[in-house]
Amino acid sequence: MADFDVLILGAGSGGYACALRAAQLGLTVGLVEQDKLGGTCLHVGCIPTKALLHAAEVADSAREAGQFGIQATLEGVDMPGVNAYADGVVSRLHKGLTGLITGRGITVIEGRGRLSGPNEVTVTAADGAEASYSGENLVLASGSYPRTLPGLEIDGERxxxxxxxxxxxxxxxxxxxxxxxxxxxxxxxxxxxxxxxxxxxxxxxxxxxxxxxxxxxxxxxxxxxxxxxxxxxxxxxxxxxxxxxxxxxxxxxxxxxxxxxxxxxxxxxGRGPVTDGLGFEEHGVHLDRGFVVTDASCRTGVANLWAVGDIVPGLQLAHRGFQQGIFVAEMIAGLDPAPIDETAIPRVTYSRPEVASVGLTEAQAAERHGAEAIKTLTYDLGGNGKSQILKTQGFVKLVQRVDGPVVGIHLVGDRVGELIGEAQLIYGWEAHPEDVAPLVHAHPTQNEALGEAHLALAGKALHAHS
Structure with a gap:
């Protein structure tokens, strides 16, 4: 008998999502992690960087308050205070995740794990002690690290x-x-x-x-x-x-x-895959430039051995890892989840302004379907009331197959990352502009910009010059 139904190497976004879903489905789960539950995204990636970006937005708001008739000044930036704010966000989320893991009965194994057999992981604890654990299914989710360039040394100071x-x-x-x-x-x-x-x-x-x-x-x-x-x-x-x-x-x-x-x-x-020295190749896992090669179902080609997250070639995004982890847990449990459409994964750059997208770029659509088979429309946020209130500039760009569905949605502007959920639904729905045009969008919201763009593409432009 194996120690666990599912043994997961790495407790980042993909690993812990797989663990939570597998436990929810009644499987016994072991989760190996040498650092903190939550991995890169929670501790040194998505969450703390977005906290910094929000602090930056507050700084800009203070600096630019006069244009809204508010008297305020930016006296300076207290970086220890900013870091304390970000640490507080991370700490609360980490405590919540730890509680979820404990509450689902998942066994957390602390230490550095490496693949040591067809169904076995050997874990080296901080004190050097080693122990081996087995699983009917193994899931590799060892995450990523910040890359550098050949000959470029990181000194950590300059x-x-x-x-x-x-x-x-x-x-x-x-x-x-x-x-x-x-x-x-x-x-x-x-x-x-x-x-x-x-x-x-x-x-x-x-x-x-x-x-x-x-x-x-x-x-x-x-x-x-x-x-x-x-x-x-x-x-x-x-x-x-x-x-x-x-x-x-x-x-x-x-x-x-x-x-x-x-x-x-x-x-x-960019970020590189953490796979070196973990025993993957020695036990039949094929690597390409350090990444674990899988099929569309996250299988490695080795029986009962799966891989998810940043070590799998493709977008290195936490929400991709989440979905892959859930998908693998459901596959192991005998369910029949729909394969993940990589093109349908939303992408957001949280700068000022933000850039958000889902689906194909215009160039990708032209390459896939032919330039004559696609059309595009760009709706300027100048026609969107809420964007004018926020004093942001940008656009919604739609890429459509001629007489067919919308195959790409691209947005630029402050806070447009919050619109990507509806954009993802439109893409996944394979909606035609005429399908989206009748939907009622609340006024005044930036969400209206998506509706207006589809109205325009359907030949019913209102707040846009034809």
Whole structure:
């Protein structure tokens, strides 16, 4: 007899979601974790970074209060106070998660686990003691770590990762952000709101390159207005520390090198899978650049061995890990869950302004269906009353198959991440513009912008020029 029906290696988003759902379905569950329940997202990722972003929004509100007729000033940013606020949010959520895990009867095994057999995990505790546990099914959910570039060393003081950035006890005078993806843009936004001079370096031609090109352009315009410096198509060459900070050598468009200086450099070039030294390959798991290769059902190809979350190629998002964990638990329990449509997973960059999307970009839709088979519509938030009240600019962009469903929804503007739920439903529903146009959206809300965009695409534009 195995020790558990389901034994999970890693208690991050994918691992603990799998554990909770499996226990809910009556399975016995063991959950191996060497750090804290909740993993990257809860402790050094989604939650604390979004707390910082909210603090940044408060700072901007104080600084810009005069435009709303409110007399207020921003006297400064107390980083220890900001960190205490973020820590409080994390602590409350961690306590709640710990209570859920305990209440469901899940056995938490503390220590570093590694795959040691077909159905076995060996766990090394903090004191060096080892113990082995077996499971009828094993789920790999070992998470991710901040990547760096070859030859680029992280010293934790002048050259830092996003995890170390969360523990800064001061607002840096100036920062160079290496990487213009989601993490880089979010930290750039935070630090600019706190008063730092920020420069983003991105080797690709645009920021948030995985998003629709129109979203990238809108974000770049907004960042320029905020006096965030951006250097796209600018490969990183090297960094050295100086008496005052860092000197970063980059390659310009003409091939000539130049040097930029700042107090800190944040390395935000993505996250890598935590799979090295965990025994995966030794027991038949196929890895590709460190990622665990699975089929659409999260199977590794080894009997009763599954993988979820950031170690599986694809979007490294907590909510993707959640859904994969639930899916695997239901598969193990003998249910028949619907496969996860990766394109239907919503994506949000929580900068100011926010960028949110679901489905295909215009370029992806043209590649998949042919340029002549798609049409697009962009509805400017200038026609949306609530957006005008908030004094935010942006748009809703719809990508539709001609005479067919909407296959992509892309939004830019403050707080548009809160609209992505309805956008996801529209995409998952395979709705035509005519299906969405009759839906009644409360006025005045930013949610109306989705309704107005679909009205326009259906040929019934109201608050938009035709």
């Amino acid at each position: 050259v830092i990762t996003s995890e170390q950035a969360l523990r800064l006890d001061r607002v840096p005078r100036s920062v160079i952000v290496l990487g213009g993806g989601v993490i880089g843009c979010e930290f750039a936004s935070v630090w600019r709101s706190f008063g730092a001079e920020v420069t983003i370096l991105e080797a690709l031609p645009r920021l948030v390159p995985a998003e629709d090109e129109a979203c990238s352009k809108a974000l770049e315009r907004a960042f320029r207005k905020r006096k965030i410096t951006m250097r796209t198509s600018t490969p990183f060459q090297s960094v050295t520390t100086t008496d005052d900070g860092v000197a970063v050598t980059v390659e310009g468009a003409n091939g000539e090198q130049s040097v930029l200086e700042a107090e800190l450099m944040l390395v935000a070039v």
